[in-house]
Amino acid sequence: MSDLQIQKAQPGPRYRYVVLAMLILVYTLNFLDRQILGILAKPIKEEFGLTDGQFGLMSGLAFALLYTTLAIPIAWLADRFSRVWIMTAALTLWSGFTALCGFTGGFSQLFLARMGVGVGEAGGVAPAYSMLADYFPKSQRARALAAYAFGIPLGTAAGALVGGLLAVHFGWRTAFIAVGAVGVLLAPVFRLVVRDPRRGGADMAPGDTTTVQAPAAPLGEVVRVLAAKPSFWLLSFGAASSSVCGYGVALWLPSFFMRSLGLTLRETAWYYSGIAFFGGLLGIWLGGVVADRLGAKSKAGYPLTPAVAFLISVPCFLLAMNSGSLVGGMGGGAALALAFAIFLIPTGLNLAWLGPITAAVQHLAPAPMRTTASALFLLINNLLGIAVGTYYFGLVSDLLKPAFGQESLRWSIYTGMGFYLVAALLFFLASRRLARDWVD
Known part of the structure; x- marks a missing residue:
């Protein structure tokens, strides 16, 4: 079905x-299936006999x-055909492979399933x-994209809570099967409810009833x-620099809580689900x-909004990881409560880039190019962020183990904070050029 046949008029504002x-x-x-590995790291590593580096490789590069x-x-197809159909097929596929993870019998099989x-x-x-940019006007796009990004803390929190509790009661394999089945069941509902908007429709002048859309660009x-x-x-x-640390910390922080906080x-x-939920939602919004x-x-x-957020978040994150030294003899419960409160701050600040930066990227290309432009942005962000981030922390933890033993993961996370400083610098530089590259 061609894009001209999908949607001739913009739906109402409530829809x-x-x-x-x-x-x-x-x-x-999407993020539940992606991040559930973090909470399941301990039982998977124990069953398959994996090192931190191997687990990081499977979690990052395989995906x-x-x-x-x-x-x-x-994205090239989505700029030409129904974005709703493409997302429906994608949801079905990744959910099916998530369920398949529960049937794997070793490292190589799980690696292949995560590739799926x-x-x-x-x-x-x-x-x-691309669809959100076509549904919401320019003045609301950063907020709309920030609201969409709520899926990250919601998925991360759900992955930690649901995956962890299912693993405790029924085993880690059941956790994969259950969350995968939910996605497969949701796919047809998504297809029935969501309609593809006219490309560039939210940018049109009031009263413009034009039905001809610009062709997708090569x-x-x-x-x-x-x-x-x-x-x-x-x-x-x-964004990629921030994601190296963001994805890496999201994967390894549950292991840190078990190893270093007992x-x-x-x-x-x-x-962890509480930290991801409350801190992430507040920071993104x-x-x-x-x-x-x-x-x-x-x-x-x-870009200045997340740049400042990263600079504030680094010392807060380091403080949270060392909160035990602040409470002295008050006991482990007080240290955990203090760490929880402080972790909320950097967890939120580290996700504050999602709405502003994705909104800015939407304005660097005309409407017929938005999906492909977003995919190119995500290519850079995720290839470095996911593939490098999850493996980096696991590899450095293995390398530091002879010197720091059980605390090697703590020191590995310390070294990763430098990626947030690099991200802040790049966003500061982008703020000086963005107005000249902007497409209204």
């Missing part, structure tokens, strides 16, 4: 929030290898970015347009709201 809710739900499952490379051709999850999720994000043309814009590269590599799997499931307000005055506000 856009129905679409936003459905996209958030799908993105929640990112096809996730990032296939996103480009899928990456294949499916390659079609889950870029089309959603991939080479999209690459040429973006290659000439320094802000695209600064935003992409800035929590059980059940306790970690509740503890504030990032979108602040960026929309600052961006209305100056385009530089979009």
Whole structure:
């Protein structure tokens, strides 16, 4: 079905929030299936006899290898055909492979199953970015994209809580099977509820009833347009730098809680899910709201918002990891409570970039190029963020184990904080160029 046959008129303003809710739900499952490995690291490593480095390789490279490379051709299709159908197929595929993870019998089989999850999720994000840009006007896009990004803390929290509790009571295999089945069942509902909007419809002047849409641009043309814009590269590599630490910490923080804070799997499931849920939701929403307000005055506000957030988050994160030294003889419960409260701050600040930066990327290319432009951005962000981030922390933990023993993961996480400082620098540089590269 061609794009001209999908949607001839923009739906009413209320319906856009129905679409936003459905996209958030799908993105929640996207991250639940992606991040559930973090809480299941201990039982999987014990059963398969894996090192931290091997587990990081399976969690990152296995997923990112096809996730990032296939996103480009899928985005090319999404700029020409139904984005809703593509997302429906993607949801079915990655959920099916998530369930398949529960039937694997070793490292190589689980590695291949996670590659399958990456294949499916390659079609889950870029089309959603593009649809949201076509449903919401410019003045609301950062907030809409920030709301969409709620799927990250919701999925991370659900993965930790549901995956952890299922693993405690029924084993880690059941956790994979259960969450995968939910996605397969949701796919037909998503297809029935969500409609594909007219491309560029939210940018049209009031009263414009034009039904002819601009044809999708060839991939080479999209690459040429973006290659000439320094802000695209600064935003992409800035996001990638933050994602190296973001994805890495999200995967390994549950293991840190069990190794260094002495929590059980059940306790970690509740503890980490609370941090991810409350900290993530607050940080993402504030990032979108602040960026929309600052961006209305100056385009530089979009990258400056997360740049400042990263600079604040680094000392907060280090403080949270060492909260035990602050409470002295008050007992382990007080240290855990203090750590929980402090962890909320960097968890939120480290996700504040999602709304502002994804909104800015949408304005670096015309409407017919948005899905492909988003996929190119995600290619850089995820290829470095997922593939490098999860493996980096596991590898450094193995290398530091002779010197630090059980605390090697703590020191591995310390070294990763430098990636947030690099991200802040790149976003500061992007803020100086963004207005010149902006497409209204």
